[in-house]
Amino acid sequence: MSLVDVRNVTKKFGHTTALDTVSITFDNGGFFGLLGPSGSGKTTLLRTIAGFYYPESGSILIGDRNVEKVPVEKRDIGMMFQSYALFPNMSVADNVGFGLRVRKVPAAEEKRRIDEALELVQLQALADRRPSQLSGGQRQRVALARAIVTNPKVLLLDEPLSALDKALRVDMQIELKRIQREVGITTIFVTHDQEEALTLSDRIGILKAGRIIQAGTPREVYDRPVDAFAAGFLGEANWLPDRLLDGLTLPGEKQSHRFAVRPEMLAVSSAALDGRNSVRGKLVQRVFAGAMATCLIEVDGQQWKLIARDRDLPDFGGESDVWLNWKPEDTIRVPA
Amino acid sequence: MKTSLLAHAGRVWLALILIFLYAPILVMAAMSLNASPFYQLPFKFSTEWYEQMAGNEQIITAAIRSIFIACVTTVIATALGTCASVALFRYDFKGKRLLQILLFPPIAIPWLITGTAMLIFFFFIGIGRGTPAVIAGHVALALPYVIVTVTARLSSFDIALEEAARSLGADAWTVLRRVTIPWIAPGIVAGGLFAFAVSFDQFVVSYFLSEPGDSTLPVMIYTAIRKGFTPEINAISTIIITLSMGIMFLATRKARFGGEH
Numbered sequence: 146m147s148l149v150d151v152r153n154v155t156k157k158f159g160h161t162t163a164l165d166t167v168s169i170t171f172d173n174g175g176f177f178g179l180l181g182p183s184g185s186g187k188t189t190l191l192r193t194i195a196g197f198y199y200p201e202s203g204s205i206l207i208g209d210r211n212v213e214k215v216p217v218e219k220r221d222i223g224m225m226f227q228s229y230a231l232f233p234n235m236s237v238a239d240n241v242g243f244g245l246r247v248r249k250v251p252a253a254e255e256k257r258r259i260d261e262a263l264e265l266v267q268l269q270a271l272a273d274r275r276p277s278q279l280s281g282g283q284r285q286r287v288a289l290a291r292a293i294v295t296n297p298k299v300l301l302l303d304e305p306l307s308a309l310d311k312a313l314r315v316d317m318q319i320e321l322k323r324i325q326r327e328v329g330i331t332t333i334f335v336t337h338d339q340e341e342a343l344t345l346s347d348r349i350g351i352l353k354a355g356r357i358i359q360a361g362t363p364r365e366v367y368d369r370p371v372d373a374f375a376a377g378f379l380g381e382a383n384w385l386p387d388r389l390l391d392g393l394t395l396p397g398e399k400q401s402h403r404f405a406v407r408p409e410m411l412a413v414s415s416a417a418l419d420g421r422n423s424v425r426g427k428l429v430q431r432v433f434a435g436a437m438a439t440c441l442i443e444v445d446g447q448q449w450k451l452i453a454r455d456r457d458l459p460d461f462g463g464e465s466d467v468w469l470n471w472k473p474e475d476t477i478r479v480p481a
Numbered sequence: 482m483k484t485s486l487l488a489h490a491g492r493v494w495l496a497l498i499l500i501f502l503y504a505p506i507l508v509m510a511a512m513s514l515n516a517s518p519f520y521q522l523p524f525k526f527s528t529e530w531y532e533q534m535a536g537n538e539q540i541i542t543a544a545i546r547s548i549f550i551a552c553v554t555t556v557i558a559t560a561l562g563t564c565a566s567v568a569l570f571r572y573d574f575k576g577k578r579l580l581q582i583l584l585f586p587p588i589a590i591p592w593l594i595t596g597t598a599m600l601i602f603f604f605f606i607g608i609g610r611g612t613p614a615v616i617a618g619h620v621a622l623a624l625p626y627v628i629v630t631v632t633a634r635l636s637s638f639d640i641a642l643e644e645a646a647r648s649l650g651a652d653a654w655t656v657l658r659r660v661t662i663p664w665i666a667p668g669i670v671a672g673g674l675f676a677f678a679v680s681f682d683q684f685v686v687s688y689f690l691s692e693p694g695d696s697t698l699p700v701m702i703y704t705a706i707r708k709g710f711t712p713e714i715n716a717i718s719t720i721i722i723t724l725s726m727g728i729m730f731l732a733t734r735k736a737r738f739g740g741e742h
Contacts, residue, residue, distance in 0.1 A: 217647040230641035234663040242648035243659075295649065315600060322734040 149194060149299055154203030154213075156186075156193055163189040164357040166203065171299070171348075176325050177333045180344035180379065185352040187335045188303060194333065195301050196220045207298050223292035223330075224301040227308060229284045231276035237287050238263070238272040244295040262290040265324060282313050289321070293328055300325075301333035306341060318344050339379050339469060343367070351375050357475045372479050373403060381408050382477065383449040385424075393422045394473035398435040403481045408452040410475040413440065413459065414468050421470035428465045429459070506722060513715035528713040540717055543701035547681055550612065550697060554619040554680035559673040561620070562627025566668075567661065569628075570635045588625050595622070596689035603690065614690040615697065617679040625673035626679055630732075634668025674732035678725050 147376055149171040155436065156164040163186050171177050179187040192198050194205060196217035205213045212220050223248045224246075231240050238259050263269045266286035276284055285305070292300055306314045324346055325332050336342050342349055343363045350360040351374075360369045363379075370376035373384075375421035390399055406422075417423035426442040426449060438455040451469065461467070512520055516527035562665055569581060596618070603614045642664070646656045662669070684699040691700055698721065702714055 197644060218652055219648050221650075222648060224645065226641040226645055228639055228641050230639060230645035230648075232642060232660060232663075243646065243651070247650045247655060291645075291649070301648075390584070 147367070148208060149333065150204075150206040151190070151194065152204045152206075153292060154190075154193060154200045154205060155182070155199045156189055156198055162355050164193065167355070167357055168203075169357050169360055171331060171333055173331055175331060175347045176322070176345055178342035178349045179333065179335045180339060181337070181341040181354060182378070183350035184291055184354075185338060186355040187337075187352045189355075190352065191226055191301050191303055191333060191335045194299070195222055195224055221295075221298050222301055223297035223299070225285075225288045225292045225303065225305050227304045227309075229276075229288040231284055231291075233276055235276075236272065237268065237274050237276070237279070240276065240287055241291045241294050243291065248295065262294040265293075265327065266290045266320075271415060272469050281309055282317060284318075285309065285317060289324065293324075293330060298331070300332040302332065304336060305334055307336075307338070312330055314341075321345065333345055342379070349379070351378060353378075358466045368477075369379065370477060370479060373405075373481075376405055376477055376479055380479075381450060382406070383408060383411070383444070384447065385476075386445045386447060389424050389445055393424075393476075395432050396474065396476050396478045401479050401481050405477040405479070407477070408439075408450040410471045411449075411451040411453075412470045413442075413451060413453075414470055415459070415464070417468045418470040422473050423468050425468045426467055426469050428461055428467050444469065453469065509715050510719045510722075513712060513719045515712070518712055530716040533711075534713045534716045537713060539701060539705075540698075540713070543696060543698045544717070546612070546695070547698040550616055550619060550687075551677045551680040554623055555615050555673050555677045558620045558623035558627050558676040558680075559669060562624050562672055562676075563631050563665070563669050565624075566628050566631035566635055566665075567657075568684060569632065570638070571701070584628055585625050591681075592622075592685035596686040599686065600689045610690055610692045611695065612691070615687055618686040618690050619683055622683065623676035623679045626675040627669075630672040630675060631665055634665045638664050643674040670731045673726045678728045678732070681721070681728075682725055 151167055151169045151171075154164055154167045155162065165186075167186070167190060169190075174231050177296075179190060181187045189198065193200055194207075196212065196215060196219075199212060200213055203213065204211055206223070207220060232243065235243070241262050242255050242259045245258060251260070259272070260269065263272055266289055267287050268283060268290065271279065271283065276287065279287065285308075290357040306317050309317060318341065334345065346363055348361060349364065349366050350357050352358070359366055361373045366375065367380050367471055370379065376382045385393070385404040385406070390404065393404075395404060412418070412421075414444075424444055426444040428447070429443050432439045433455060436454060437452060438458055440451040440453075440458070443449070449469065488664055511524065513530055514528065516525040516529060565584070569577065573590050587628065599614070599618050599621070599725075600610070603609060603617070608617070638661070642660050643656050646660045651659065682699065683697075684703065687697045688700045688703070691697060698717070702717065705711070705714055
């Protein structure tokens, strides 16, 4: 069942079209990632759903209510900001309770719900602190508790983890997912980090130049990208040069199409393997990175990348002529 | 060695500046507590001049009028200046830069010229001289100080705080009252203190715009000096300086010009 339904929304800033007839639906209870390079319109889409921008045309439904002309404060959303935007003059508990006080929730219930929300993010002990006394990860939890304490219909996250360092970010990804599952709230988040999008999302939407070019589960989008941009933006792609296509088993007509292989789908060998697609290459560099290794291989003048477990790679010795092999069904086919 | 010599010279220079700045004030304060009306030494402590001053109807009336005008100026200038700062911060509109520049002449233009211009203008539109004219003039002079301090405070304000409050269901008024104003409050207080000091210390514009016999304290002091100098003037001047410097001290502490909260 769809909860948020964006239909043919166009948003312009002056002469720039930030969103170009965007249509996308967000299922109830799902965790949805909007992914795209900067300037692709992903943040504009999030802020238009939130109500900070009104679209020039198109409609937005939250539940069964048309909200495209409703201001932010009446949309019943929860939003978490990149900077967390905690009120510096209020304690943690007062920050979390802000939305409840605005809604004139009775004091006893307000206190109970603040406690519940703080328990959910495991910060009960810090209720009386000021935001300036918290670490980055703690601030993020407060921002999350504040956004969900009012039981909004939808939770919107703007680059939620970008301000954290790498180790903390991975912890918070797991934490965010746990909390979202526990509360069951429909969540839409914006990110430019493809790994974050893959880890967190049930579904992903890829944006480019104000349009949604593909939406689906992370696996669908990763395995069957609709075009070259999607293939290169989510994951990496080794593009097959046209003159090598003859003799390869391809997943469809090659007329006006391009073909690619993901780096981790490749196996390296000293001779072409049976039943596989194979191309010749020259090993340029092998980069050891602990468990995994990356090889840069020149294929018909192009630089290809291969990623494998380091122990699965042969010892190339001084040999630089290699064969790269992959299963025909792992070939990605997109319109040229 | 050369740098230490330079540093030394710098310190002497600074000391000289402070001496020339504060020695006359300290002498005046000392003389206000000296028994001799002719500045004769040795110093003999006396509060006679303060007592005389307290009994001087003219000084008291002028002081009350000055404080009243300063208070009214503070309220009006702080309210207008804060609104202007918030508007300049929040909205982009045609001619914004020009408006910002136009709000500063009271700081840049000599008071003598501002005063003359105001006098001519107020006569032209029929307000003429008197307390309303003085207040209008003072507000115009104090406004830039309020705008500068409040804007300085706002420049460190994260607009996402307002957005967060709105996303939590707060209407425009609640956002202003609960989020924006608490953040800029130190700037508003500092701006208000500046406005008070600007009005209370103002001489030129007050002199031009006040009616004879209806003058503010600085104007009254000037008139009194012309007639003949009495140590009472030292006493009232000492009080004014203490008050003004106290306010300026509070204002600069409140404004926290570094921006950190």
